[in-house]
Amino acid sequence: MWVAHIPVISARTDVGHDELGGLLLLLGGSAFVGMQVCGRLIDRWGSRPVTIGAAVLLSAVIIAPVLAVDGLTLAAALVAFGFANGCLDVSMNAQAVIVERAYGRPIMSSFHGFFSAGSLVGSGVVAATLWADVGVVPTVACAAVAGLGVVAVAARGLADRDVGVTDSTTDEPASAHWWRTVDRRRLVLLALVAFALMLAEGTAYDWSALHVVETFGTSEAIGAVAFGAFSATMTIARFVIDPVVASVGPVAVVRYGGLIGTAGILVAVLSPVPAVAVVGWGVFGLGLAGLIPQIFTAAGNLSGPASGRTISAVVGCGYLGMLAGPAIVGFVSSRTSLNTGLLAAVAALVLAIGLASVVRPPGPRRSSPTAARSSGTD
Numbered sequence: 001m002w003v004a005h006i007p008v009i010s011a012r013t014d015v016g017h018d019e020l021g022g023l024l025l026l027l028g029g030s031a032f033v034g035m036q037v038c039g040r041l042i043d044r045w046g047s048r049p050v051t052i053g054a055a056v057l058l059s060a061v062i063i064a065p066v067l068a069v070d071g072l073t074l075a076a077a078l079v080a081f082g083f084a085n086g087c088l089d090v091s092m093n094a095q096a097v098i099v100e101r102a103y104g105r106p107i108m109s110s111f112h113g114f115f116s117a118g119s120l121v122g123s124g125v126v127a128a129t130l131w132a133d134v135g136v137v138p139t140v141a142c143a144a145v146a147g148l149g150v151v152a153v154a155a156r157g158l159a160d161r162d163v164g165v166t167d168s169t170t171d172e173p174a175s176a177h178w179w180r181t182v183d184r185r186r187l188v189l190l191a192l193v194a195f196a197l198m199l200a201e202g203t204a205y206d207w208s209a210l211h212v213v214e215t216f217g218t219s220e221a222i223g224a225v226a227f228g229a230f231s232a233t234m235t236i237a238r239f240v241i242d243p244v245v246a247s248v249g250p251v252a253v254v255r256y257g258g259l260i261g262t263a264g265i266l267v268a269v270l271s272p273v274p275a276v277a278v279v280g281w282g283v284f285g286l287g288l289a290g291l292i293p294q295i296f297t298a299a300g301n302l303s304g305p306a307s308g309r310t311i312s313a314v315v316g317c318g319y320l321g322m323l324a325g326p327a328i329v330g331f332v333s334s335r336t337s338l339n340t341g342l343l344a345a346v347a348a349l350v351l352a353i354g355l356a357s358v359v360r361p362p363g364p365r366r367s368s369p370t371a372a373r374s375s376g377t378d
Contacts, residue, residue, distance in 0.1 A: 001062055001143050002081065003119075004126035008136055009065055013074045023075055027082040028323040034086025035316040042308025047094035048158045050308075052151060054087035059147030066136045086319070090312045097300030097307065098159045106245035108293035113238030120231060182302055182310055189358040190302070193254075194295045194318030196348035200261065201288055202325035203345040204230045208268075208281045211338055216274040226268075229282035237289035250294040250359040258353040261287025262346055269339045284345075291352065292318065298359040321348075 010020055041050045061084050064077035096111045122143070129139040208230050209223035216222075245253050261284050268280030299314035300307050325344065333341030 030082030031086030039312025
């Protein structure tokens with residue numbers, strides 16, 4: 001609802017490109033704060049009540065940006081919107097980790113597939129209502145009501161108390177000393193990989209369409225096809241990649257997915273014609289589809305007592321990467337060319353490929369020979 005309405009909202013509030021860029025950074029900063037606050041709440045109360053509260057809040061504040069009348073009111077609206085969005089991003093992923101653990105098999109990519117599908121449906125609804133001249137406020141108000149309805153239906157099915165457990169050795173809340181329960185080196189590496197992967201993903205969101213238009217002088221409609229190809233392949237792949245994760249493991253998925261993504265972006269950059277560039281962006285989405293879900297699963301399983309804060313740290317760093325990616329590409333391309341700037345995504349994926357082993361799940365504990373004999377096994 002927000003992204004697809006940006007041109008309309010900018011016109012209604014008389015916000016220029018420079019001011020909009022600052023407002024987007026404000027939105028990202030507010031979301032990052034929400035993620036960190038949410039991590040503490042999850043460790044104390046569990047992800048279920050936080051997910052419900054964040055979803056209700058997001059459904060309520062989604063109307064605020066379209067009601068803004070100037071830059072100041074839009075800034076206030078985006079602070080609230082970003083905070084709620086950041087809280088929900090962490091809490092729903094924490095909830096997904098618990099559900100995936102209960103299933104006993106990988107399903108995280110499918111959760112993210114529904115997230116991608118929601119983006120496609122939302123943008124489609126906005127396109128249709130703008131074409132039909134329905135009105136921005138009624139459209140977003142209906143989306144808000146739909147969101148509240150989804151929360152009401154889904155709330156009873158969410159997993160109950162899952163994190164925020166009491167540490168058995170000190171009988172104090174885990175949040176009071178959460179860093180003691182975490183492999184800090186692995187946490188830093190997961191955060192770094194999340195930053196790199198979402199930097200690459202953010203590059204596609206902001207630059208794929210413009211790349212095709214500026215490089216080949218095509219129409220904006222052809223540029224939109226490039227972003228559509230990226231979004232479509234990512235969405236479809238996320239619904240089918242979980243069995244692959246179960247078969248070959250998350251490390252292989254990150255490693256080979258990163259290689260596929262690298263090949264895709266290189267095809268787009270080196271393409272001599274628009275059609276091949278569109279295919280390259282599609283391959284890029286295919287490669288990236290299953291990578292971020294593996295990072296979030298690994299972060300959620302890094303520490304049971306402090307999983308809320310570990311997920312918030314990793315998701316927050318990933319979000320910063322998504323904000324930094326387009327800015328880095330813009331900085332480099334303004335001094336060289338857009339094709340050169342897009343190589344930042346290649347560098348990010350190479351880093352993720354090299355650190356892919358960080359998503360390896362902990363192995364099962366081996367029973368000692370004494371324990372095996374006492375249990376009657378051979």
